[in-house]
Amino acid sequence: MKLLDDIHHKLTALERQHLRRQIRTLDTPCSPHIRIGERELLAFCSNDYLGLANHPALVEAMAEGARTYGVGSGAAHLVSGHSRAHALLEEQLAAMLSPWIPQARALFFCTGYMANLAVTPALVEAGDTASKTSGRAIFADALNHASLIDATRLARDADVIEYAHADVAALGAALAGSAAGHKLIVTDAVFSMDGDIAPLPALAQLAEQHDAWLVVDDAHGFGVLGEHGCGALEHFKLRSEHIVYTGTLGKAAGAAGAFVVAHASVIEWLLQRARTYLFTTASPPAVAHTVSRSLALIAGSEGQQRRAALQDNIEHFKSRLQTQQWRLLPSSTAIQPLLIGSNGAALAAASALDRAGLWVPAIRPPTVPSGTARLRIALSAAHTHHDIDTLCDALAGAEQETQ
Ligand SMILES: Cc1ncc(COP(=O)(O)O)c(C=O)c1O
Incomplete structure (x- = not known):
């Protein structure tokens, strides 16, 4: 019993620090457009950078x-x-x-x-x-x-x-x-x-x-x-x-x-x-x-086209985000993190996006150093400009909600 009590205390402490993680179960294949139960979500969270996972x-x-x-x-x-x-x-x-x-x-x-x-x-x-x-x-x-x-x-x-x-x-x-x-x-x-x-x-x-x-x-x-x-x-x-x-x-x-x-x-x-x-x-x-x-x-040529589409999406995202206050880390790759700082604020931003139908994970310690919690936006060749515009509009909304 002692061990179970200890685990319970530790889980409660994680919860308090906004560090308790939760698992979500997908009902559709890995793709920008997924469903979890009855909820359709636009996802920016997989590492399927070329959109091949369901090719x-x-x-x-x-x-x-x-x-x-x-x-x-x-x-x-x-x-x-x-x-x-x-x-x-x-x-x-x-x-x-x-x-x-x-x-x-x-x-x-x-x-x-x-x-x-x-x-x-x-x-x-x-x-x-x-x-x-x-x-x-x-x-x-x-x-x-x-x-x-x-x-x-x-x-x-x-x-x-x-x-x-x-x-x-x-x-x-x-x-x-x-x-x-x-x-x-x-x-x-x-x-x-x-x-x-x-x-x-x-x-x-x-x-x-x-x-x-x-x-x-x-x-x-x-x-x-x-x-x-x-x-x-x-x-x-x-x-x-x-x-x-x-x-x-x-x-x-x-x-x-x-x-x-x-x-x-x-x-x-x-x-x-x-x-x-x-x-x-x-x-x-x-x-x-x-x-x-x-x-x-x-x-081959399909890979080249997909890499070009990904690059285009990265540039589109970065140019759209320029007008917003988010602190985008200096990345030229498909991983585009928005630095937030506290665990609670990162979770609040992810929740605001979730309410808007978007899945962007809040990354917290120990995955990143303490005080550098962030939203990790992962772009894919499978995203369209419209998907990215939807994300940027939702980020503008979340910015107002969380700041
Ligand atoms: C930099 C890095 N190396 C290794 C791994 C582990 O790879 P795998 O998911 O195939 O175990 C990951 C993520 O999963 C990663 O981000």
């Missing part, structure tokens, strides 16, 4: 994958769960990233969270024998995603040095001051709650200069950034064999799963050591089959 060709690919491979993999990849669909997808991902990562090989994971949990601990462990005397250090951006933070927690025996968000000078000083023999820089490529893009060319340069490796989590850039949707590395035309690149497939790619692309030897090491790869059932081959189709769309 007819991908729905068909999932059905075809299930007919071909069944619905379950039956085992972990290294036992018997690795199907031809997984292998083909990994080849496709490696080919896509090979202009940016020499000797690229790919490893498919069930989720981005699991991919990130795999990479940092395995890379830290790999540095063990080479640098036993001089130690290992991880240099992490202060606004990294929870999965990267948890990965550093799992990387035993490494010093973790957090540098100020996107602060190249601070990172340079931290690297210069470190005596560690094995160094890893770990960063989001597109920051999930701010929408800004990490200064990857400068980070890669520092990595070369200080003999460090650079782990890049491109969950929100893969599919969206770069002419062919290859992500942040293509966006910056950045090529390095010291980059370990993770991407997720449940966001712009519209399906599920994630991957790591790196030098073939790094991937071979992950295959031996990554616990979130070794000790979990492989995701259904039908998912890999679907993602393969999605990657073909992303790399």
Whole structure:
């Protein structure tokens, strides 16, 4: 009983601080226009940036994958769960990233969270024998995603040095001051709650200069950034064999799963050591089959059109919002956060939008630092200008209501 009392107190405290989260159940597929029970809502909350999550060709690919491979993999990849669909997808991902990562090989994971949990601990462990005397250090951006933070927690025996968000000078000083023999820089490529893009060319340069490796989590850039949707590395035309690149497939790619692309030897090491790869059932081959189709769309003319439509929507939104008082964070990506500050005010703004038939999530700590609660507006190629105008009109109304 004591534990239940403690839980009850903690839940009440969360409620008081406007931090209690609630789950909503959708009755329609992921799309800008959704229904929850009887309520129709215009949604700006998914990471389906290209509008592929309910694309007819991908729905068909999932059905075809299930007919071909069944619905379950039956085992972990290294036992018997690795199907031809997984292998083909990994080849496709490696080919896509090979202009940016020499000797690229790919490893498919069930989720981005699991991919990130795999990479940092395995890379830290790999540095063990080479640098036993001089130690290992991880240099992490202060606004990294929870999965990267948890990965550093799992990387035993490494010093973790957090540098100020996107602060190249601070990172340079931290690297210069470190005596560690094995160094890893770990960063989001597109920051999930701010929408800004990490200064990857400068980070890669520092990595070369200080003999460090650079782990890049491109969950929100893969599919969206770069002419062919290859992500942040293509966006910056950045090529390095010291980059370990993770991407997720449940966001712009519209399906599920994630991957790591790196030098073939790094991937071979992950295959031996990554616990979130070794000790979990492989995701259904039908998912890999679907993602393969999605990657073909992303790399082709349809992907290009969708990226152009998304860009157009981003520009339309930003220009419409210029006349309002909201504090829009400086983001050029599909993630357009409005900084509010207090948890209560962010919730009040989200509720005002909800009453107007819009779903825009209020993001609060611990997802963002305390005092920086915000509305996270996520735009998609599937939104129309009319959808965005509706949002901006509702934001103008909410502004008056909440200020
Ligand atoms: C930056 C970042 N990395 C990793 C993840 C985890 O990816 P997944 O949803 O595939 O687990 C997310 C969000 O979910 C994210 O925002």
